[in-house]
Amino acid sequence: MNDQASQNHGKNRRTTLLLSGLVVAMFGFGFAMVPLYNLFCEVTGTQSLSQRSEIGRVVATDESVDTSRWVTVKFDTTVHPNLPWAFDAMTQKLRVHPGKTYEVNFVARNRSNETVTGQAIPSVAPWQATPYFSKMDCFCFNRQTLKGTERADMPLQFMVSRDLPKEINSLTLSYSFMRLKESETETETPEIPNRIAVNAGE
Amino acid sequence: MSTTTMTHDEAHHHEAPKGWRRWLFSTNHKDIGTLYLLFALTMLFLGGASAMLIRLELFQPGIQLLDPDLYNNLVTNHALIMIFGAVMPAAAGLANWMIPMMIGAPDMALPRMNNLSFWVLPAAATMLILSFVVPFFPGGGTQINTGWTLYPPLSVQVGMSMDFLIFAIHLLGISSVLASINIIVTLLNMRAPGMTLLKMPMFCWTWLVTAFLLILVVPVLAGGVTMLLFDRHFGTSFFDAAGGGDPVLFQHLFWFFGHPEVYILLLPSIGVLSHVIPAFSRKPLFGYNSMVGAMLAVATIGMVVWAHHQYTVGMSLGAVTYFMIGTILISIPVGLMIFNFIATMWRGSMTFETPMLFAVGIVLMFTFGGLSGVMLAVVPADMQYHDSMFVVAHFHYVLMPGAVFGLFAGVFYWLPKWTGHMYDEKLGKIFFWINVISFNITFFPQHFLGLAGMPRRIVDYNVMFTEFNVISSVGAMIFGLSHLLFLYIVIKTIRGGKKAESRAWEGAKGLEWELDSPPAFHTWTVAPQIK
Numbered sequence: 134m135n136d137q138a139s140q141n142h143g144k145n146r147r148t149t150l151l152l153s154g155l156v157v158a159m160f161g162f163g164f165a166m167v168p169l170y171n172l173f174c175e176v177t178g179t180q181s182l183s184q185r186s187e188i189g190r191v192v193a194t195d196e197s198v199d200t201s202r203w204v205t206v207k208f209d210t211t212v213h214p215n216l217p218w219a220f221d222a223m224t225q226k227l228r229v230h231p232g233k234t235y236e237v238n239f240v241a242r243n244r245s246n247e248t249v250t251g252q253a254i255p256s257v258a259p260w261q262a263t264p265y266f267s268k269m270d271c272f273c274f275n276r277q278t279l280k281g282t283e284r285a286d287m288p289l290q291f292m293v294s295r296d297l298p299k300e301i302n303s304l305t306l307s308y309s310f311m312r313l314k315e316s317e318t319e320t321e322t323p324e325i326p327n328r329i330a331v332n333a334g335e
Numbered sequence: 336m337s338t339t340t341m342t343h344d345e346a347h348h349h350e351a352p353k354g355w356r357r358w359l360f361s362t363n364h365k366d367i368g369t370l371y372l373l374f375a376l377t378m379l380f381l382g383g384a385s386a387m388l389i390r391l392e393l394f395q396p397g398i399q400l401l402d403p404d405l406y407n408n409l410v411t412n413h414a415l416i417m418i419f420g421a422v423m424p425a426a427a428g429l430a431n432w433m434i435p436m437m438i439g440a441p442d443m444a445l446p447r448m449n450n451l452s453f454w455v456l457p458a459a460a461t462m463l464i465l466s467f468v469v470p471f472f473p474g475g476g477t478q479i480n481t482g483w484t485l486y487p488p489l490s491v492q493v494g495m496s497m498d499f500l501i502f503a504i505h506l507l508g509i510s511s512v513l514a515s516i517n518i519i520v521t522l523l524n525m526r527a528p529g530m531t532l533l534k535m536p537m538f539c540w541t542w543l544v545t546a547f548l549l550i551l552v553v554p555v556l557a558g559g560v561t562m563l564l565f566d567r568h569f570g571t572s573f574f575d576a577a578g579g580g581d582p583v584l585f586q587h588l589f590w591f592f593g594h595p596e597v598y599i600l601l602l603p604s605i606g607v608l609s610h611v612i613p614a615f616s617r618k619p620l621f622g623y624n625s626m627v628g629a630m631l632a633v634a635t636i637g638m639v640v641w642a643h644h645q646y647t648v649g650m651s652l653g654a655v656t657y658f659m660i661g662t663i664l665i666s667i668p669v670g671l672m673i674f675n676f677i678a679t680m681w682r683g684s685m686t687f688e689t690p691m692l693f694a695v696g697i698v699l700m701f702t703f704g705g706l707s708g709v710m711l712a713v714v715p716a717d718m719q720y721h722d723s724m725f726v727v728a729h730f731h732y733v734l735m736p737g738a739v740f741g742l743f744a745g746v747f748y749w750l751p752k753w754t755g756h757m758y759d760e761k762l763g764k765i766f767f768w769i770n771v772i773s774f775n776i777t778f779f780p781q782h783f784l785g786l787a788g789m790p791r792r793i794v795d796y797n798v799m800f801t802e803f804n805v806i807s808s809v810g811a812m813i814f815g816l817s818h819l820l821f822l823y824i825v826i827k828t829i830r831g832g833k834k835a836e837s838r839a840w841e842g843a844k845g846l847e848w849e850l851d852s853p854p855a856f857h858t859w860t861v862a863p864q865i866k
Contacts, residue, residue: 141524141525145525149444149520152550155550156516156550156554162558312577
């Protein structure tokens with residue numbers, strides 16, 4: 134028994150160490166998921182909702198206006214809690230013809246006394262409509278800086294592509310305004326890519 | 336195994352220490368098994384009480400008893416207490432008691448670690464209870480209104496009770512990882528000579544797979560909640576979109592743990608069934624090898640289908656199709672297990688003592704839960720069912736029969752072995768019938784509620800859902816109270832009863848039945864030879 138006990142002891146020790154290594158590795162795997170997940174989504178396009186660059190990807194083949202069709206576009210705004218702004222759409226809902234360019238206005242107001250820089254992130258619902266919603270000019274292309282208590286109009290020019298699938302007759306454009314860190318504000322870039330801009334600092 | 340070593344053993348032979356030291360410093364697998372089971376029973380009543388409060392609130396539309404945050408906190412606690420406090424420790428208790436006796440080992444391989452993995456649990460339970468109590472005090476912050484999935488951004492905004500909960504989850508994770516390592520080491524290294532892996536009792540096999548699953552997924556959950564803690568207090572943005580994070584990442588980390596967790600809860604009970612059904616059918620288990628294979632298949636596929644809990648977050652068509660097909664594939668090995676159980680009963684000389692009643696009930700009701708699971712796996716259908724009461728009905732049909740009834744079957748089956756007394760068969764049968772009937776009254780109507788559109792995790796509901804909710808609540812009260820009868824039966828059996836023979840059931844097979852009932856404090860100090 135003594136022999137077997139000591140033999141077992143060594144065996145148990147080895148197995149225990151091996152399994153503990155597995156535990157540590159899996160704990161690390163959880164953290165490795167953070168960069169891997171982003172990479173995976175970017176490469177495969179699995180997380181289609183996070184692909185802001187998809188917006189307006191389809192350029193209409195036919196430039197003329199389709200007056201026979203109406204599409205309802207709704208506008209929705211959200212302000213992240215860390216940004217002391219009020220942000221509202223002046224037009225809640227608009228009936229549009231595909232192929233025609235429209236302009237709507239948003240208003241942002243800095244509720245604090247300090248200068249703050251923010252960036253608006255667009256998304257389209259239903260997500261299937263995302264590539265067919267083109268923005269000609271948008272305040273979300275740039276960082277927006279408001280001085281203390283300043284108020285600013287933020288215009289958006291957009292067009293819904295004629296190729297929008299027939300079954301979609303209503304879509305929502307949603308903006309989330311987020312605060313940019315001070316360090317990111319200093320480095321001036323003329324235009325931020327259309328996808329999650331706050332990622333650009335990474 | 337020579338005679339000299341036996342005298343060596345006898346020289347050091349000692350009886351159970353007396354008093355609280357016996358339990359606090361215990362390194363004996365039977366005592367620790369008992370501790371685990373008692374802890375699980377306590378938590379069962381705590382989790383059951385929170386479920387009964389939830390059902391009381393849902394008895395009528397409108398808000399009567401609980402304010403919405405408290406209601407959602409109870410929903411969170413009910414899930415966490417039942418999963419981490421009741422089912423997993425109960426299964427670990429069965430493992431501690433039975434595995435060494437079944438494989439002819441004198442004890443678990445790492446007895447001191449065994450002690451630690453149990454005694455971490457009461458600390459974790461205290462943290463969990465504190466997380467519930469803290470919001471009642473001034474400055475305690477909001478209640479944990481996230482549900483057990485703890486999704487950010489809400490879980491980042493909850494008050495300090497979330498921090499207690501995060502540490503409770505860390506402790507629970509440490510406990511189950513330590514227990515798993517111990518079980519794997521025991522099963523791999525301590526089997527009696529001659530017992531090859533494929534001669535190992537089925538319960539040991541299910542626990543071997545369960546323990547590996549735990550080691551693979553619990554650390555990932557621990558990592559996920561650690562990131563949550565960092566997001567809350569240390570300015571990181573793992574899950575905050577404004578800082579470049581992604582809240583959906585947490586869902587992936589959570590369900591990478593959460594889905595295999597379902598099999599962690601289920602498999603030990605499948606192991607119990609693989610002993611109970613052959614014993615009361617008086618036939619060997621049908622298709623032992625296919626059973627082992629099916630279980631490995633379930634565990635493997637179960638690791639890679641987690642995102643079927645997140646169909647509605649907006650994954651691409653390719654991703655949801657993969658997760659759908661993978662999920663539906665699991666029904667094949669699970670179906671194989673069920674057919675093996677039916678084939679074991681086929682033309683056996685069956686008798687229906689309480690463990691067998693539970694076993695047959697499981698085969699029937701677990702299959703039902705499995706079928707509604709296939710419905711939920713189908714993406715377009717799930718878009719409708721998602722977060723409705725249908726899901727609640729589904730997972731209670733899977734987890735009550737699949738996990739809890741299996742544990743009841745195991746407790747009734749092995750109680751004579753543990754205590755040396757037969758339990759009161761008549762009371763056992765009464766308990767089974769009340770339990771199973773009230774379970775169905777509680778959860779069957781929830782299918783209809785969900786299909787009609789009643790969402791889950793909401794304190795109030797539309798008046799059109801009243802009737803089914805009344806039925807469900809009445810059932811839940813009976814169901815909850817029926818467990819007092821279980822408590823009574825267990826206490827009565829511990830205190831006395833008909834003396835149990837070493838082979839308490841005539842059809843029972845296995846090494847554990849060759850020991851006395853109750854077994855000596857130390858058993859199999861000389862390993863048996865397996866032919």
